[in-house]
Amino acid sequence: MRIIVCGLGVVGQSFLRLLISSSNLLYKNYGIKPRVVACIDSRGIAYSQTGLDLERVLMVKQKYGNISKYSESVFNADNYIENIDAEVLLELTPTNLTTAEPGLSHVISGLRTKKNVITVNKGPLALSFSSLVELSEHNNVMLRFSGTVGGGTPVLDFAKHCLKGDRITSFTGILNGTTNYILTKMGEGLDFSAALDDAKEKGYAEANPSLDIDGDDAAAKLVIMANWIMGHKVTLKDVDKTGITKVDQEQIIQAASERKSLKLIANCDKDSLFVRPIPISKDDPICVNGTLNAVTFRSEHSGAQTIIGKGAGGMETASSILRDLIEIKENFTNYQLN
Secondary structure, eight states: OEEEEEOOSHHHHHHHHHHHHHHHHHHHHHOOOOEEEEEEETTEEEEOTTOOOHHHHHHHHHHHSSGGGGOSSOOOOTTHHHHSOOSEEEEOOOOOTTTOTTHHHHHHHHHHTTOEEEEOOHHHHHHHHHHHHHHHHHTTOOEEOGGGSSTTSOHHHIIIIITTTSOEEEEEEEOOHHHHHHHHHHHTTOOHHHHHHHHHHHTSSOSSOHHHHTSHHHHHHHHHHHHHHHOOOOOGGGSEEOOSTTOOHHHHHHHHHTTEEEEEEEEEOSSOEEEEEEEEETTSTTOOOTTEEEEEEEETTTEEEEEEEEOOOHHHHHHHHHHHHHHHHHHHHHHHHO
């Protein structure tokens, strides 16, 4: 299986490390012999049709900060995704919820040239979910995105596969670990500013945390879940969104007096999509603290089912990419058998 890795940040590098450590297991258990033929970052490309040395890729990236130093030869191609032969494209560039670029163009290029695509980039799916799914189906390839919601916690897989035969009618959850950490610290007595500073110091919040604290990250995940799980056709503009920047200690104290905790809640049902701070009972299964995520699915026959786990992290998200890769391999096998 030939793979293009587009994006060599924390997740991309974690995935390469995971491939190195899991290569024997992947072949023994799933018959997968992954061959990474290209790695692409914002400053260059490392390419070898026979397969890159992943240890060397990681060393070069860490030493020089860009992958173009991998070899003296230069891969010249204006449309490199289209012109490189591979079965799978991993689109791992940073999320852009304004234009979804460059990720959107990468995903489209991969699907158009009949490559299976795995992405952890929420932008393309939050803005163009339906058209991308349609493009993948038209070209008879798979588009998978387990890591866009829940990181290493299989939120999408749980809803799509473990509840087969039932119909999910709604879901409610905490989809952003950064805001959950901040609200947890506020529950311990810190004001918003101090809690945000603490989150930055711990590495849970970016220097510019607006994507998290304004509710955009949770809204993007909500859109992906609503489309994939519930069959909606919505985008970010359909979400009624309020972040946590105006949460104060009075609201935290009021919630605590009622045995509740204030959480940034994402909700989807047949009538509405919203993200907003809401007091929820401390006895509610989704009332988790720290950086955890939690989602409760409500279905016609099974009732309420809750899944809880880590929402982010390089190796956790890399593990979701591996799950998607295994699913694509299994789909290859089933297709050949049929």
